[in-house]
Amino acid sequence: MPTFVYTSLCDGCGKCVEICPSDIMHIDPVMRRAYNIEPEYCWECYSCVKACPQHAIDIRGYADFAPLGHALTVLREPEKGVISWKVVYRNGETKTFRFPIRTTKFGSIKPPKELPEPRPEELSSELLSHEPEYLKIPFLPKLEVKKA
Amino acid sequence: MSIIESILPLWFYQAYIVALVVISVLGFAYDALAKKKLKFFLQERRVRAPKRSAKAAQKLSRVFKTVALNLATSAELSKCGASRRASHLLMLWGFVIAAISILLKYFAFSGLQPLAIQISLNLGGLMILTGALWFLFLRVDYAAEKSFKFTQADIFVLLLLVNSALGFVLEAVSYTGVYLLVASILALYLVSLSMLFVTIPWSKFTHVLYKGAYAISRELDELEGVEGLLPTPARTKSYGVPEEVAE
Numbered sequence: 001m002p003t004f005v006y007t008s009l010c011d012g013c014g015k016c017v018e019i020c021p022s023d024i025m026h027i028d029p030v031m032r033r034a035y036n037i038e039p040e041y042c043w044e045c046y047s048c049v050k051a052c053p054q055h056a057i058d059i060r061g062y063a064d065f066a067p068l069g070h071a072l073t074v075l076r077e078p079e080k081g082v083i084s085w086k087v088v089y090r091n092g093e094t095k096t097f098r099f100p101i102r103t104t105k106f107g108s109i110k111p112p113k114e115l116p117e118p119r120p121e122e123l124s125s126e127l128l129s130h131e132p133e134y135l136k137i138p139f140l141p142k143l144e145v146k147k148a
Numbered sequence: 149m150s151i152i153e154s155i156l157p158l159w160f161y162q163a164y165i166v167a168l169v170v171i172s173v174l175g176f177a178y179d180a181l182a183k184k185k186l187k188f189f190l191q192e193r194r195v196r197a198p199k200r201s202a203k204a205a206q207k208l209s210r211v212f213k214t215v216a217l218n219l220a221t222s223a224e225l226s227k228c229g230a231s232r233r234a235s236h237l238l239m240l241w242g243f244v245i246a247a248i249s250i251l252l253k254y255f256a257f258s259g260l261q262p263l264a265i266q267i268s269l270n271l272g273g274l275m276i277l278t279g280a281l282w283f284l285f286l287r288v289d290y291a292a293e294k295s296f297k298f299t300q301a302d303i304f305v306l307l308l309l310v311n312s313a314l315g316f317v318l319e320a321v322s323y324t325g326v327y328l329l330v331a332s333i334l335a336l337y338l339v340s341l342s343m344l345f346v347t348i349p350w351s352k353f354t355h356v357l358y359k360g361a362y363a364i365s366r367e368l369d370e371l372e373g374v375e376g377l378l379p380t381p382a383r384t385k386s387y388g389v390p391e392e393v394a395e
Contacts, residue, residue, distance in 0.1 A: 006377075008362040012287070012301075013228040029299035031352060032287065053227035055378050075379045084379035096379045 001061045001072070002042035003049055007033040009056035016048035016057060049074050050083070078106060150261065151322050151330050158259045164338070165254060168345045175348025176357060182349075185358070193365065199373030207368060214367045219360050235282040239308060240356075242275025246312075270319070273312045280309035303351040307344040314340055 003025075005016075012032040016025040025048050026037045034056070036042060049057045049072075059072045071088040084098045115130060132140050153161075180186040202210075217223060222240065225233035249269040253261055261269075283305050284296070298306070314337040321329050348354060369376065 008358065011225060011228050011232075013232065015228075027301075029301055031355070032299075032301035054224070058377065071377060073377050073379065075381065077382055080382050080384050082382040082384060084382055086377075086379035094375070098379075098382055 001059045002039035002044060003036050003046070003057050003059050004039070005034045005036065006056045006058060007031065007035075009054045010034050010052075011054055011056075013053065015051045015053060019047045019051045021045060021047065046074070050076055076101075081105075151325060151327065152318065152334060153259045155327070155331050155334055158254070161254050161259065165250065168341070171342075171345045172348060175345065176354060179349040179354045189361065189365075196369060196374045198369075199375075202368075202371045206371060210367050210371050211364055214364050215360075218363050218367075224359070224363065231282070232286050235279045235286055238275045238279025239283065239305075240279075242272045242277075242279060242312075243308070244272075245269075246272030246276065270316075273315045276308050276312040277316070280305050280312065284309070300350065301352055303347050304344075304353050307340060307347065307351070311337070311340045311344055 010033040012027055012034060014027060014034070016034050017027060019025075022041050022043050024036055024038045024041050025034055027033070028035050034048075039062070044059075046059065049059060055073065055075060060068060060070065069088075069090045071086075073086050073088075075084045075086070077083070078101065081101050081103065082098055083101050084096055087095045087097070089095075112129070118129060127140065132138065222233050222236045225236055245268055249265050249272055253259065253265050253269070257265065284302075287302065287305070314333065318330070318333045318337050321333050324330070344351075344353070366376070
């Protein structure tokens with residue numbers, strides 16, 4: 001189901017334009033609000049739905065096979081590490097699904113460029129970058145092969 | 149009396165301000181009625197299903213709270229970055245300060261300009277100028293695109309910018325005392341100010357009203373327990389598996 005925009009919520013910040021992999025989220029030149037210029041080319045990845053800071057983007061099926069009345073909205077709460085999806089069915093029934101985005105605080109995982117450069121001899125080691133200390137174990141376990 | 153007030157009589161300025169107010173009302177009415185925005189808004193309000201009723205005092209209190217804490221501070225824009233919010237606030241409050249100063253000048257002080265009015269008028273103009281200039285770089289990702297693509301949506305901000313700039317030019321040339329020069333700049337200023345209000349149905353001026361109306365509508369919905377579009381916030385306060393999922 002492709003995306004569409006509630007213009008009363010949209011502030012025209014352009015976050016959806018930046019993130020859309022299909023380049024179909026555009027800013028309307030008349031009112032400077034986002035809109036999906038070509039729903040048929042929507043990948044339905046919902047990147048824009050999740051990225052919109054105003055939660056102004058919703059999704060709906062094509063009118064020919066899915067009568068309007070249903071909705072699927074998302075609430076991102078990065079400060080809680082939770083993303084919630086609300087499904088409104090055509091009969092009015094609603095269901096909310098919540099998923100953990102991650103279990104550690106944002107910014108708590110260092111990107112590779114902030115880690116110390118590996119020593120030359122580590123390049124030929126069987127260990128991956130910063131193993132085993134970043135796995136928080138003293139050493140990698142080894143399988144002992146028992147002789148028959 | 150400054151040279152500006154000697155070019156045109158006081159009654160003209162007063163009639164001009166009244167005409168701008170009338171044009172604004174007609175512009176907003178045309179936009180809301182002819183484009184069926186009011187019809188759609190009322191249609192949305194009709195199908196909502198409140199779970200509880202709220203007293204008039206509660207509703208009024210919520211409206212005041214929304215105006216003071218949300219609309220007056222552009223709180224909605226806090227999610228879109230501090231600079232976007234700051235430029236909006238400069239334009240909004242600059243416009244309010246300038247409008248009140250002009251109303252006081254021509255209706256309370258008969259065209260005379262006490263120091264306080266002069267200061268507030270300049271402050272309002274400066275805020276609009278700064279906010280509008282700043283917003284020109286925010287409306288598109290200028291850092292990435294390096295291009296000023298003007299569209300119909302820019303009419304409002306451009307007219308605000310031109311009008312406030314012309315206001316300062318007018319003030320500067322009024323000190324020269326050259327009648328023809330002042331009269332020419334005054335004519336340009338009045339034309340740009342008229343354009344700001346005449347273009348209401350085609351510019352983004354109307355979003356000031358609609359954003360406010362929708363913000364108040366959403367707050368009243370919440371008060372009356374109308375189920376919103378979005379999922380309710382998760383109860384968990386820390387990272388990890390949400391409480392509802394863990395249950």
